[in-house]
Amino acid sequence: MIAAAPGVAVGPELRARLADLYCAYDDALNDGALERWPALFTEACVYKVIPRENFEQGYPVALIYCESRTMLMDRVVALRETALFAPRIARRISSGVCLRAIEPDGLRLTASFAVFQTMQDQPSELFLCGRCQDRVVEDGGTLRFAERLCIYDSTIVPTSLVYPI
Amino acid sequence: MSAQPAASPREWPDDGPSRVPNWVYTDPQIFARELDRVFGANDWLYVCLEAEIPKPGDFKRGQLGNREVIAVRGTDGAVNVLVNRCAHRSMQVCTASRGSAKEFVCPYHQWTYDLAGNLLGVPFRRGYRGQGGMPDYFRPEEHGLQRLAVTHRHGVVFASFGAPNESLETYLGERMLGYFDRVFDGRELEVLGYMRQRIPSNWKLMFENIKDPYHASLLHVFLVTFGLFRLDQQSAVEMDDTGRHAVLVSRRGAQETNEATAQMRAFKRDFALRDPRLLDPVREFPGDATVVMQTLWPNLIVQQQSNTLAMRQIVPRDARSFDLAWTFFGYVDDTPEMRQRRLRQANLMGPAGLVSLDDSEAMLLSQAGIDNNDDEACVVEMGGRAVVNERHMVTETAIRGFYQHYRSVMEL
Numbered sequence: 001m002i003a004a005a006p007g008v009a010v011g012p013e014l015r016a017r018l019a020d021l022y023c024a025y026d027d028a029l030n031d032g033a034l035e036r037w038p039a040l041f042t043e044a045c046v047y048k049v050i051p052r053e054n055f056e057q058g059y060p061v062a063l064i065y066c067e068s069r070t071m072l073m074d075r076v077v078a079l080r081e082t083a084l085f086a087p088r089i090a091r092r093i094s095s096g097v098c099l100r101a102i103e104p105d106g107l108r109l110t111a112s113f114a115v116f117q118t119m120q121d122q123p124s125e126l127f128l129c130g131r132c133q134d135r136v137v138e139d140g141g142t143l144r145f146a147e148r149l150c151i152y153d154s155t156i157v158p159t160s161l162v163y164p165i
Numbered sequence: 166m167s168a169q170p171a172a173s174p175r176e177w178p179d180d181g182p183s184r185v186p187n188w189v190y191t192d193p194q195i196f197a198r199e200l201d202r203v204f205g206a207n208d209w210l211y212v213c214l215e216a217e218i219p220k221p222g223d224f225k226r227g228q229l230g231n232r233e234v235i236a237v238r239g240t241d242g243a244v245n246v247l248v249n250r251c252a253h254r255s256m257q258v259c260t261a262s263r264g265s266a267k268e269f270v271c272p273y274h275q276w277t278y279d280l281a282g283n284l285l286g287v288p289f290r291r292g293y294r295g296q297g298g299m300p301d302y303f304r305p306e307e308h309g310l311q312r313l314a315v316t317h318r319h320g321v322v323f324a325s326f327g328a329p330n331e332s333l334e335t336y337l338g339e340r341m342l343g344y345f346d347r348v349f350d351g352r353e354l355e356v357l358g359y360m361r362q363r364i365p366s367n368w369k370l371m372f373e374n375i376k377d378p379y380h381a382s383l384l385h386v387f388l389v390t391f392g393l394f395r396l397d398q399q400s401a402v403e404m405d406d407t408g409r410h411a412v413l414v415s416r417r418g419a420q421e422t423n424e425a426t427a428q429m430r431a432f433k434r435d436f437a438l439r440d441p442r443l444l445d446p447v448r449e450f451p452g453d454a455t456v457v458m459q460t461l462w463p464n465l466i467v468q469q470q471s472n473t474l475a476m477r478q479i480v481p482r483d484a485r486s487f488d489l490a491w492t493f494f495g496y497v498d499d500t501p502e503m504r505q506r507r508l509r510q511a512n513l514m515g516p517a518g519l520v521s522l523d524d525s526e527a528m529l530l531s532q533a534g535i536d537n538n539d540d541e542a543c544v545v546e547m548g549g550r551a552v553v554n555e556r557h558m559v560t561e562t563a564i565r566g567f568y569q570h571y572r573s574v575m576e577l
Contacts (some may be wrong), residue, residue, distance in 0.1 A: 049517065053262065054358040061358030061493045063517040065508055070439040075512075078519050081436070082386035085526040155262075156488065157362045160525045161517035 002109075004099045018099065021136065021143045022111065026092045029163060034079065037164060038072035042137060042144045045069055049150045049165060052130065063161055072164075079162065089118040090127065090163045106137040106146055113150065115165050117158070128152040128165060177577050182565035183550040184542040187535045190367035195575070196484040202574050203463045204230030204481065207327035209336050211465035211478055212236050212246055214492060215320045216354040222265040222280065228480045228488070229324065229464070234313070235259050236322060237266065239280040246324040247282040248311035258310065269310070282310035319349035321476075337461070338405035344412045344459050347450055348469050353497040357507060360491040360515035364525050366532035368479050368487035369571075374524050375460050376563035378402060378413045379547050382429055384527065387513060387520045389431040391444055392418035393471060394456050396558035397425030403554045408566025409462035415558070417446065417455040417471075443509055446471035460563070462570065470520075472503065473510035485532060489525075491515055 002015045002022070021040065028036040041047060048062040066072050097111040110133055117127035130152035137146045150165050175192065178184040189195055204210065210229045213236045217225050224237035226249060233249040235258075251258045251271040258271045258278065268285065269278045277286040284305040292298025313324040316333045323333055334342055364371070374380070381394045388394040400415040426432040438444060446455065449472060459467040466477040474495060480488040491514070495507050513520040535543075545568070548560030552569050555562055571577075 051359065051361070057263075057358075059356065059358030060504075060508055061360065061511050062508070063360055063515050065512055067442065067509075068440050071443060074438050074440055074443060075519070077436075078387070081433070082390075082431075083519065083526075084384060084523045086529055155359070155361050157360075157516040159362060159364055159516070159529055160522050162522065162526075 002097050002099060005101070008099050008101060010099055017143050018097070018109070018136065022094055022097050026094055029090065029092045034076045034163070038069050038076065040145055041069050041072060041148070042139050042146045043069050045145060046147045047072060049152065049161065051155055052151050052153050053155055055151045063157070064164060075164070083162070085160060085162045087120045088162065091116045092165060106135040109134045109136060113165065127158060128154065175577065177572060178542050181550060182552065182568040182572070183544070183546045185545055185568055186542045188539040190369065190532065190535045191484055191539055193484050196481070198575060199481070200230055205326045207325055207329045208463055209316060209323040209325055209329060209333050210463065211461065211476065212322040212324050214354055214356060214476065214494060215244065215317060215322060216356050216494070218244065220265065222267060224259065224266055225263045226259055226261070229326070231481055233257060235269070237280050244315055244317065244322050245281050246313040246315050250311065251276055252284065252308040252310065278310050282312045284308045319346065319351050320354045321349055337410060340403055341405045341410045341412065341459065341461070344457055345467065347457065348467060348474060354494050355497045355499065357493040357495055360493070361488060362516040362525060363486065363488050364528050365486050366528035367484055368481040370528045370531055371479055371487065371489060372460050372567060373564050374528065375413070375458050375466050376411050376567055377561055378558035379561060382558065383431055384523050385520050386431040386433060386436070389426070389429050390420060390433045390436050392420055395425070397423060399453070400558045401554070401556050402558070402560055402563050404552070404563055404566045407570045408552050409570040411460050411563035411566060413458045414454045415456050416453045443512055445506060446510070447506070468514065470513065471510055472506045473514055474507065475514060
């Protein structure tokens with residue numbers, strides 16, 4: 001379900017295409033199909049995972065800071081081939097996706113997210129929650145993220161952020 | 166602080182600092198003694214950067230050891246470090262994580278303190294219509310916020326719960342001071358932001374990790390493959406005279422197969438970044454070294470890996486858990502390109518860092534192996550049993566140095 005802010009005119013077709021994009025994003029991560037994840041972004045995309053305190057104070061440092069689709073691919077390869085980490089399952093749930101504005105450089109959307117984490121032999125726990133600020137564009141007939149900021153609410157990350165959110 | 170047992174609660178194994186008994190990572194009594202003797206005594210603890218609180222009234226909350234403090238710049242421009250605890254009923258007087266204040270007012274009964282922690286006012290101190298109030302002998306000057314000894318050098322603030330009998334410069338020692346001044350050379354610093362993670366392991370494992378150059382060549386594919394830190398490179402491990410502080414120093418090498426990289430499973434000759442902007446380091450400090458990781462007893466790691474600079478503050482929580490608080494910074498006179506380079510290279514560091522992710526996960530797995538094996542000990546014998554400075558990386562000498570000092574402080 002994609003909502004629209006008051007005064008933002010959006011037809012059923014665009015709503016459906018946006019819903020498909022948001023669903024495909026969560027699916028790629030929840031299926032453990034990281035290789036599908038970069039394709040949901042444009043070539044010159046910006047993707048950041050940033051604590052709310054940095055975002056609100058204008059500090060630029062982000063936990064993950066990617067400035068192109070190939071940087072996203074590099075991170076996927078690094079996770080697959082180089083990183084050491086304890087086995088875990090991450091589950092991302094998006095909610096309250098809202099089209100805020102339609103601007104010349106793309107569609108502005110926000111959404112809440114929650115990521116649950118299940119470590120081996122442990123109960124599932126809430127890992128991070130927060131909101132996304134997105135810019136979505138038409139890219140060769142497909143809707144893609146030109147910008148996705150994942151702003152998480154807590155200051156603390158439990159141990160490590162392994163998979164993108 | 167809880168009362169400490171007079172006698173040593175445990176016996177250290179015979180082999181001196183080349184063995185670290187597992188109970189130092191698990192025993193709550195040992196942890197309580199650490200809060201007292203390591204974090205609560207006369208040592209200088211890292212607090213914050215001056216750039217975080219540039220103007221009078223600016224404050225930042227934080228933790229020293231496991232106690233809440235407020236670092237605040239006073240009206241005279243000096244930084245005060247105050248325990249965040251009202252002298253009346255122990256409520257936290259400051260709830261904002263940062264901001265600007267003219268005074269601190271406890272929300273409970275509005276006891277009011279100035280920026281140096283002096284008690285300014287107590288509502289109804291004289292009672293109401295001749296009834297109640299504080300006794301005549303109540304002296305406000307005896308009921309200020311606890312104020313710590315504070316010192317600073319080149320924009321970095323340190324404080325102590327005790328009464329340090331040495332200056333910060335003497336405390337660091339000449340050799341460590343030289344490395345400290347290499348990054349903090351007096352230029353004005355710019356804060357780039359924070360990262361923070363809670364790691365389910367004993368806090369000492371974090372120090373050991375940054376005092377152990379041996380693991381870096383085996384665990385970290387990123388460091389090894391791109392030659393950021395690898396044991397075939399010209400390197401050094403140096404300590405101060407006590408062994409409590411240390412640096413790992415190295416310089417960048419090539420992505421090439423040689424006698425050393427052939428032994429490293431982590432070395433991937435063909436691994437290349439599709440977007441090389443992530444790793445585009447430029448030399449910015451005098452001398453050959455491209456990485457200097459400095460561990461300063463008892464709560465700070467100064468990270469200079471290529472162009473990513475950060476203070477990593479250790480906040481112990483209990484025997485099996487600590488928080489690692491990262492403050493990334495650059496210099497006010499950085500070019501936009503250098504600033505961008507620092508932000509890109511931050512991808513290697515922090516809770517999601519392509520390098521340091523390996524470390525937080527390794528600490529989690531170390532603690533899991535340590536737990537419930539208190540009779541066992543870790544072997545720290547790479548490079549022998551001595552505590553000496555070395556010009557190579559195949560050594561655990563700085564971990565031995567740390568425990569040599571730790572044992573004397575802890576009387577273990």
